[in-house]
Amino acid sequence: MTTASSRDSFHSRLGFVLAAAGAAIGLGNIWAFPTQAANNGGGAFLVVYLVVTFLLALPALYAEIYIGNQAQTNPVSALANACGKRFNKLGHSAGIIGIIGAMMMLSFYTIVAGWMLSHALASLAELVGLLDLSHWLSTSSTLRNVIFTPIFIVLGAAIVHQGVHSGIERWSARLMPMLLVMLFGLIIYILQQDGAKEGLTLYLVPDFSQVTEPKLIISAMGQAFFSLAIGVGAMMAYGSYMPKGQSVGKLVLSITLLDTFIAFIAGLLIIPALFVAQHSGQEVFVDGHLIGEGQLIFNILPTLFSSMGGMGLLVSFAFFSLLSIAALTSTISSTEVPVAYLIEDKAMTRKRATWLVSGLVFIASMFLIAFFEQLFGLVIQLLTTILQPLMSLFYFIVIGWLWKRGNQLTDIAQLNKHMSLKLLGFYLRFICPILLVVVFINVAF
Template sequence: METQTKQRNSFTGSIGFVLAAAGSAVGLGNIWRFPYLAAKDGGGLFLVVYLALALTFGFALLITEVAIGRKTQESPLTAYSKISKKWGFLGIFSFVVPFIIYPYYCVIGGWVMKYMFSYLAFQGQVAVADGFFTGFITSQWQPIFYTVLFAVLCFIIVYKGVEHGIEKYSKILMPILVVIVIFIAIYSLFISHTDEAGVTRTGLQGAAVYFIPNFEGLTFKGFLTVCLDAMGQLFYSLSIAMGIMIAYGSYMKKDVNLGKSVNQIEIFDTGIALLAGMMIIPAVFAFSGKEGMSAGPGLMFITLPKVFNSLGKFGEFIGLIFFVMVMFAALTSAVSILEAITSSMMDKFKWSRKKSTLVMAASTFVVSIIVCLGYNVFYFDLKLPNGSVGQILDILDYASNNVLMPIIGLLTCILIGWVAKPKTTIDEITLNGEKFGRKTLYVVMIKFVAPILLFIILLKGIGIL
């Protein structure tokens, strides 16, 4: 095992691992999905539920995947078979998910680059024109061009390896991202706007909507919806069931305190998610009230540029640093997804990093092109089991996030909780004599609570609930 560890790339220490893992966790889901769900689900009520689940449900799944990676020193495709030979099929699922997600994540990353360059060229006013976003994604060549740019950046970082690529760039990008998020979050609090009806709203009022729990008209079914939304968001936020944390765990040195590192990832990720809400909700509330928060994914590409435009010249600057920040968040997440499938090829077929990165980048890029063309050449509408209507991107997103990820999480809990037993991961967590303060909670979560919650998420995802 020692020889294998030396041959295998690794993070230089806990800081490198935490920043890379947090970079993976802090992605587009945190920037637009978290604020949107928080606004939809009663503001502070969603936050309380989310924090409670992050410290229990999310923690159990996150530390399990990291422990599996470090214990086996293998990538997601091959790690599960090291825990139990009969459960090797779960590794295939864990490979398929990032392989499905990465192509469309590059497409969305390309959309972010388009907006970033628009603001960089002082064309923020163009970006707010009605139909700008729709016109861009339905054009044939522009989205492909920006997808290529984004994919090339990801390729370069993963091609350079763990220490000189992923860790090096995470140490640069993550601190910059945090500074920008904090700056915009504080600025949003002091925005005020008077609409055509003469009603003045402020960012501070928006912050109150965000942080203060709203129990008005709350029913049991409504509370259940909040809980399900919060659990679903944890998958996005913590990069659970994507194979990423197993891959990153396999690069963690044996002398690093695993439990402490996972706690730091949780704190970092949750902190950024909360700040993302502070960035977006106060600003959007000031300009369009609660109604403006129902934009969902369009919040980032349609609603926010209008907010920036109404701030005048300074709004151009705010818009630029916002999309630079989103670009960094998208890049660190996309890199981790590409790494999950690249490391799988390296471990399964004993390929070099160069060959693995080239093959995975090239094959997923073909899918990215198809996703781009899904808004023009290959356009169609398909009603999905959860009631939404979508194109190729939406189908890939639905298959990975609503079906495969809950299945992977559920089966991982069964494997560790009942087949291999919790001692398998607990021994790895306490390898160097470290204390495991949430050990009892962990056992209860992984054996009983988490499987039930994951089964409910799956039922909701396939439209039964």
């Protein structure tokens, strides 16, 4: 087994925060959050989302990163160690389930990421007059999936096999600023279009009469929880690459703030863009709710961009490139979970482990493509509504009840210096599991 002193690691706190934020910031932030907001009261959803993020998602993220940081090893060994001798096998099994979850996420996420990449290239093809190629790239087909899914798998593997510092940290430091610049540029452009102001008003002016609606609260809790990529071990693996003794609470707060900020500003892009599309004559809302998300992202917005001429096609390229980058940073983190396990517990080289995992993901993705109608939605539902919340519930149980050091978490007070350690320990031990069970029951059933 690899020793802590010989393990690869992040070389700076900023590198860790950017990598972890990249893991959290994905299609859920840039697409799912704004559409959830549009369907659930706009500003009212935003208010509730911010509240539940800091009540539930931030402590869950803290629990996952703390376990990894204390153990200084991969999620399987980290959970086994944290559970102590009595519950060692339970911790080990939970770690393996997390790896299965990471592989499930990669199997469908790489397919969706391939769609984003093909749509970005479709905009370029239309811009240079290759209309037939553009039509093929922007039209869903099994052949397109078979070609673009492996491209994305290889992109992720090429970064991960370079290591934590040389690969994940360096590429996160390049991709995250690029994502922010593209996002702000798109927001500036969209807000100048006719109809954007109406969308901005819906998003930023809350209707407080909706704040207490159960459906809105549950939607906001689910979105806040899942947007931080908690429950598959990626954050635990990343936490293990930071030296012990770091202020975990401050790092977790930085990641949560950056992730929430990206989700918020993504709403400044997507919701006004939908109203711009509606202003141009496209049907966006049916009976007060958005039409299917797939139609919105792959039909309505591309049609809107095409209607804007050459500049619109450049905007379309930037938009889908933005989504591709967000998907890539999330793919990297999920790939690292099984890779870290194979390196440390199975004595594989990083290169061999990375390409073995990527090969297995390729097989799983091709299987999903072959049986798309039957399996694609089912795999997503199993992961996001069952496996992720149950794994996070287990993290709270480990932190609060099974940890070999008990509930004496010496740096937990970093989360809030004005509250006692005992009160925060009580919050993680009792309140967070109860809140998480409420989310699980309402989202799953």
